[in-house]
Amino acid sequence: MGFFIFLYLSFLLFLFHPTSSRQPLCHDSERSALLRFKESFSINKFASGDTSAYSKTALWNLEEDGDCCSWDGVECNEDTGYVIELDLGSSCLYGSINSTNTLFNLVHLHWLSLADNNFNHSKIPSEIKNLSNLSHLNLSWSVFSGQIPSEILELSKLESLDLSRYSWFDRNNELELQQPGLESLVQKLTNLRVLDLGGVNISSSLPHVLTDLSSLNFLSLANCQLKGIILSSFGNLKNLVHLDLSTNNLWGELPPSI
Numbered sequence: 001m002g003f004f005i006f007l008y009l010s011f012l013l014f015l016f017h018p019t020s021s022r023q024p025l026c027h028d029s030e031r032s033a034l035l036r037f038k039e040s041f042s043i044n045k046f047a048s049g050d051t052s053a054y055s056k057t058a059l060w061n062l063e064e065d066g067d068c069c070s071w072d073g074v075e076c077n078e079d080t081g082y083v084i085e086l087d088l089g090s091s092c093l094y095g096s097i098n099s100t101n102t103l104f105n106l107v108h109l110h111w112l113s114l115a116d117n118n119f120n121h122s123k124i125p126s127e128i129k130n131l132s133n134l135s136h137l138n139l140s141w142s143v144f145s146g147q148i149p150s151e152i153l154e155l156s157k158l159e160s161l162d163l164s165r166y167s168w169f170d171r172n173n174e175l176e177l178q179q180p181g182l183e184s185l186v187q188k189l190t191n192l193r194v195l196d197l198g199g200v201n202i203s204s205s206l207p208h209v210l211t212d213l214s215s216l217n218f219l220s221l222a223n224c225q226l227k228g229i230i231l232s233s234f235g236n237l238k239n240l241v242h243l244d245l246s247t248n249n250l251w252g253e254l255p256p257s258i
């Protein structure tokens with residue numbers, strides 16, 4: 001009998017224990033920013049190339065409690081409730097994005113992936129600079145075009161930047177990194193560990209400052225219209241694990257020290 005009373009009390013405790021109140025609900029302003037972001041795109045299964053792609057945003061506003069921190073692809077800081085991660089890779093998002101998009105209200109983001117969607121040849125909006133705490137940005141396979149805005153250089157906390165492979169249905173990249181160019185980018189973003197610009201039209205020689213990025217462990221500059229000589233200073237990149245310079249007009253040899 002005592003055992004069953006114990007079980008019953010445990011069950012009551014389980015029901016009423018306020019575990020869920022420990023994490024604050026998401027902030028109203030961020031919830032509405034996410035919903036307006038969602039509404040600015042249509043869902044199109046052809047917008048993503050990955051066979052396991054599905055619309056992560058489809059169920060966003062159907063959640064009863066409106067806690068955006070529990071939505072698919074959204075992570076919040078446990079203490080502040082602010083959205084710090086948004087992973088909407090392969091989410092079948094289709095449509096244009098511009099500088100008024102409420103994505104740029106989510107200023108607490110550390111981690112953002114919009115990879116493998118179709119942003120309809122939009123330019124990367126200069127408001128990206130609002131996301132100044134970003135350490136990880138992935139816009140690969142997502143049909144952005146034009147010059148990469150100089151404001152990306154203001155994201156000084158970036159450790160991982162992937163702007164590669166414009167689209168899965170078209171090999172002609174429309175992204176350019178010319179003014180500013182690769183030299184300015186690597187001068188400013190000195191915390192980079194991962195840099196993938198595969199397919200971005202850079203049209204320059206390899207800047208010497210590139211090999212000052214001592215934290216780099218992944219570098220791809222494949223198919224970037226690079227020309228000129230391969231730097232003998234590549235051996236300085238002691239942490240490099242992956243290097244791809246294929247499909248360029250480069251000549252010379254990698255130094256034995258690599």
Ligand SMILES: *[C@@H]1O[C@H](CO)[C@@H](O)[C@H](O)[C@H]1NC(C)=O
Pocket residue numbers: 040096097098099100101
């Ligand atoms: C920006 O995009 C929104 C739709 O997301 C559109 O209503 C608005 O007109 C666009 N603004 C400009 C300046 O293109």
Ligand SMILES: *[C@@H]1O[C@H](CO)[C@@H](O)[C@H](O)[C@H]1NC(C)=O
Pocket residue numbers: 094095096120
């Ligand atoms: C895609 O971009 C074109 C040209 O800017 C525009 O006319 C069209 O409405 C856009 N489509 C979507 C779904 O945003």
Ligand SMILES: *[C@@H]1O[C@H](CO)[C@@H](O)[C@H](O)[C@H]1NC(C)=O
Pocket residue numbers: 099100101102104105106127130
């Ligand atoms: C970007 O930040 C500026 C200044 O902090 C702010 O005025 C602007 O509204 C923000 N843009 C967006 C789209 O949130």
Ligand SMILES: *[C@@H]1O[C@H](CO)[C@@H](O)[C@H](O)[C@H]1NC(C)=O
Pocket residue numbers: 107108109133
């Ligand atoms: C950016 O990150 C720093 C350190 O993690 C934090 O102190 C600051 O409040 C963050 N800023 C925003 C806007 O989240």
Ligand SMILES: *[C@@H]1O[C@H](CO)[C@@H](O)[C@H](O)[C@H]1NC(C)=O
Pocket residue numbers: 089090113115116138139140141160161162194196
């Ligand atoms: C960016 O996203 C694509 C598609 O999901 C993925 O293949 C790639 O590894 C990601 N890049 C980084 C640096 O994580």
Ligand SMILES: *[C@@H]1O[C@H](CO)[C@@H](O)[C@H](O)[C@H]1NC(C)=O
Pocket residue numbers: 178201202203225
């Ligand atoms: C790359 O950019 C250069 C300089 O703007 C231009 O001349 C060239 O046609 C572009 N290449 C491709 C493949 O778009």
